[in-house]
Amino acid sequence: MLEISGLAKRYPNGHLALSGIELAVPPGEILGVVGGSGCGKSTLLRLVAGLEAPTEGFVAINGVRVDRPRPEIGFVFQEPRLMPWLTIDQNVSFGIRHLPKAERQSRVGEALARVGLADFAGHWPRELSGGMAQRVALARALVGRPQVLLLDEPFSALDALTRTDLQEHLLDLWAYDRPTMLLVTHDIEEALALSDRIAVMEPAPGRLRVTVHPPLPRPRDRVSLEFQEWKQHLLTELHHSLRASRQGDERFPAAAI
Amino acid sequence: MNEPAPLTEAVALRRARPNFGWGLGLVVPVGLAIGWELLVGAGLVNGRLLPPPSKVFVTLLHLAAKGELATHIWATLVRVALGFLFGVLSGTLIGALAGYSSWARRLLDPMLQALRAIPSIAWVPLFILWFGIFETSKVILIAVGVFFPIYLALSGAIRSVDRKLVEVGRIFRFSAGEMVWRILLPAILPSYVIALRAGLGLGWMFVVAAEFMGASEGLGFLLVDGQMTGQAQTVMASIVVFAILGKFTDWLLSAGTDRFLGWQDSFKPNL
Ligand SMILES: Nc1ncnc2c1ncn2[C@@H]1O[C@H](COP(=O)(O)OP(=O)(O)O)[C@@H](O)[C@H]1O
Ligand SMILES: [Mg+2]
Numbered sequence: 090m091l092e093i094s095g096l097a098k099r100y101p102n103g104h105l106a107l108s109g110i111e112l113a114v115p116p117g118e119i120l121g122v123v124g125g126s127g128c129g130k131s132t133l134l135r136l137v138a139g140l141e142a143p144t145e146g147f148v149a150i151n152g153v154r155v156d157r158p159r160p161e162i163g164f165v166f167q168e169p170r171l172m173p174w175l176t177i178d179q180n181v182s183f184g185i186r187h188l189p190k191a192e193r194q195s196r197v198g199e200a201l202a203r204v205g206l207a208d209f210a211g212h213w214p215r216e217l218s219g220g221m222a223q224r225v226a227l228a229r230a231l232v233g234r235p236q237v238l239l240l241d242e243p244f245s246a247l248d249a250l251t252r253t254d255l256q257e258h259l260l261d262l263w264a265y266d267r268p269t270m271l272l273v274t275h276d277i278e279e280a281l282a283l284s285d286r287i288a289v290m291e292p293a294p295g296r297l298r299v300t301v302h303p304p305l306p307r308p309r310d311r312v313s314l315e316f317q318e319w320k321q322h323l324l325t326e327l328h329h330s331l332r333a334s335r336q337g338d339e340r341f342p343a344a345a346i
Numbered sequence: 347m348n349e350p351a352p353l354t355e356a357v358a359l360r361r362a363r364p365n366f367g368w369g370l371g372l373v374v375p376v377g378l379a380i381g382w383e384l385l386v387g388a389g390l391v392n393g394r395l396l397p398p399p400s401k402v403f404v405t406l407l408h409l410a411a412k413g414e415l416a417t418h419i420w421a422t423l424v425r426v427a428l429g430f431l432f433g434v435l436s437g438t439l440i441g442a443l444a445g446y447s448s449w450a451r452r453l454l455d456p457m458l459q460a461l462r463a464i465p466s467i468a469w470v471p472l473f474i475l476w477f478g479i480f481e482t483s484k485v486i487l488i489a490v491g492v493f494f495p496i497y498l499a500l501s502g503a504i505r506s507v508d509r510k511l512v513e514v515g516r517i518f519r520f521s522a523g524e525m526v527w528r529i530l531l532p533a534i535l536p537s538y539v540i541a542l543r544a545g546l547g548l549g550w551m552f553v554v555a556a557e558f559m560g561a562s563e564g565l566g567f568l569l570v571d572g573q574m575t576g577q578a579q580t581v582m583a584s585i586v587v588f589a590i591l592g593k594f595t596d597w598l599l600s601a602g603t604d605r606f607l608g609w610q611d612s613f614k615p616n617l
Contacts, residue, residue: 140516157519164517170510174532174609184518215611 095146105294106132117267121284129295130273163235169222171214178210184233200228220251237269291330397579405579421564429488437496445504484556491552492545499541503534
């Protein structure tokens with residue numbers, strides 16, 4: 090169980106990036122987090138990951154406070170962030186360096202096979218496409234079998250085709266160990282295609298606006314009428330969230346589209 | 347993999363193209379040497395001030411036969427090696443400190459930048475006063491020359507390590523030691539190697555200055571000696587040896603470090 094209570098974050102420069110976040114995420118749930126850019130989505134994930142300390146409130150996993158990065162939490166960044174001086178398999182084994190060599194090798198092999206890159210074990214990161222590199226990042230985050238996987242706009246730098254492909258792939262990966270997932274995205278369709286529940290955030294300071302629970306059957310049919318209706322609904326929510334806090338003309342809700 | 351045919355052909359063509367390798371680098375100097383030899387032979391150029399390659403070569407053989415060449419080379423090599431060693435050690439230590447701790451950087455960097463602005467040769471009189479004219483002052487002068495490029499590159503490289511990669515280390519709960527060994531070190535290695543090579547080059551430059559300030563052996567001494575006795579061929583001979591040694595030690599350094607840098611995604615022109 091992932092528990093977020095009264096969470097607020099004020100950066101040292103005085104900027105209040107998050108305030109009053111309450112969330113409880115049951116094990117195995119996929120929670121989408123959508124919101125325009127600057128509304129604190131990354132800040133929220135960094136706090137859950139223990140990369141930043143909260144100003145108020147706390148994050149707890151299975152009743153244990155998160156005050157630093159923990160082994161039961163995995164993170165996938167917007168960019169693959171592979172070490173360019175390590176081969177693909179070495180990059181993946183980064184997360185399980187404490188295991189004995191034999192087990193490490195078998196786990197890395199398994200993780201790479203799951204993301205369909207078994208043949209690239211000995212290659213350098215520079216030899217991979219963006220989509221492949223992000224799949225390696227997924228393998229690296231999952232190889233340690235985290236209970237919670239945090240994803241910060243993991244597919245936003247990819248082209249549309251690769252993105253859809255990786256979204257489906259993420260669900261396959263999730264099915265193995267069924268980790269809790271927090272998927273931050275500004276792509277409403279992505280959130281709807283993957284999430285059990287979707288939290289909509291609003292900016293200045295970052296807050297939760299609503300949490301919705303679309304009763305769409307899985308696998309999600311992106312062209313179905315229901316799906317489109319939900320998409321419309323969330324889009325409207327996002328528009329309102331941005332308008333509510335818009336102070337100047339520059340806060341254009343471009344990120345919602 | 348079924349690549350489109352034209353691409354495969356292009357790759358094959360590129361492979362088949364003759365690769366002259368390092369031999370290409372010899373074409374211009376050898377051509378110049380031959381031209382020079384011919385000009386002197388034809389009496390168009392004064393051979394006493396501009397001795398032809400053959401005469402320089404004979405001088406070298408002569409020096410080698412007397413055993414003098416080995417003595418001079420050894421003396422110079424030892425100075426460069428010691429100066430390089432101390433320069434690298436101090437540059438690495440202080441560079442790492444200034445890169446890693448912003449406190450140390452604020453404390454040391456302004457002073458070192460000011461010292462760096464002093465032309466290093468200006469230290470010579472002071473070093474002689476402090477350390478005498480023998481080996482100590484020579485080695486220290488060389489070490490000073492080697493120190494700065496290493497200090498600058500290392501402290502800069504550490505500070506520009508990608509924060510995003512460091513964050514990956516934090517997610518995986520790296521200790522400080524692991525962070526240095528697994529992320530900082532590999533990340534700075536390319537700039538460090540370049541700094542080592544620059545430092546070595548300066549070491550060779552400074553050994554000449556050091557040997558100008560009074561030495562009874564060494565290639566720099568040979569230079570001065572050739573000038574004093576009006577033997578341009580001796581000067582040239584020692585310049586040639588400097589060139590060969592400098593190039594060889596640089597090659598040694600880059601060959602020794604290449605295998606750690608194969609991962610780099612850098613511009614590699616073909617041919
Ligand atoms: N390290 C930081 N210091 C100060 N302000 C920050 C820092 N990181 C983010 N912010 C600010 O906090 C707000 C939320 O940022 P972020 O969490 O990155 O938003 P999002 O991921 O939703 O785009 C933004 O206004 C941003 O400028
Ligand atoms: Mg963000």
